[in-house]
Amino acid sequence: MSEAGNTLTLETTKGPVVIKMRPDLAPNHVDHIKKLVSEGFYDGIVFHRVIEGFMAQTGCPHGTGTGGSKYPDLKAEFNAEPHVRGTVSMARAQNPNSANSQFFICFKDARFLDRQYTVWGEVVSGMENVDKIKRGEPVRDPDSIVKATLS
Known part of the structure; x- marks a missing residue:
């Protein structure tokens, strides 16, 4: 899968x-995200958990934070990359090896997450659009990913 470009555009x-995307930090996570994007998994998925001053989370097929893809969960690839504004990192349950399809984008620095969640990318443009995503836990009438593409 790695031959595809490492630029992910979320419309x-x-x-x-x-x-x-940063395969240098988390090669298995990046390959997994690419596979899901190529299958259209993220198209139409909502930002179900969006916390002011913290992060916007997406990637749950149920829109509730309870689901993942049909594939097995990923083994953690924790790294030293800091959780700062624009960092893209995997959401997971209590088990460190439970990341699957859900991820979040940090609005602000969240260094308390460092080395506990797998960072696999960074927003290089459109952060002002992330800032506009509707807040809530759960979000009423949430914003969504219309289409995810790789280049």
């Missing part, structure tokens, strides 16, 4: 968000 209801 959201608030505008485009371009993410530079």
Whole structure:
């Protein structure tokens, strides 16, 4: 899968968000995300958990934070990359090896997450669109990823 480009564009209801994926940090996570994107998994998925001053989370097929893809969960690839504004990192349950399809984008620095969640990318453009995503836990009438593409 790695031969595809490492630029992920999320066409959201608030505008485009371009993410530079980092296979150097988390090769298995990046390959997994690419596979899901190529299958159209993220198209139409909502931002179900969006916390002011913290992060916007997406990637649950049920829109509730309870689901993942049909594939097995991933083994953690924790790294030293800091959780700062624009960082893209995997959401997971209590078990460190439970990341699957859900991920979040940090609005602000969240260094308390460092080395506990797998960072796999960074927003390189469109962060102002991430800032516009509707807040809530759960979000009423949430914003969504209209289409996710790789280049």
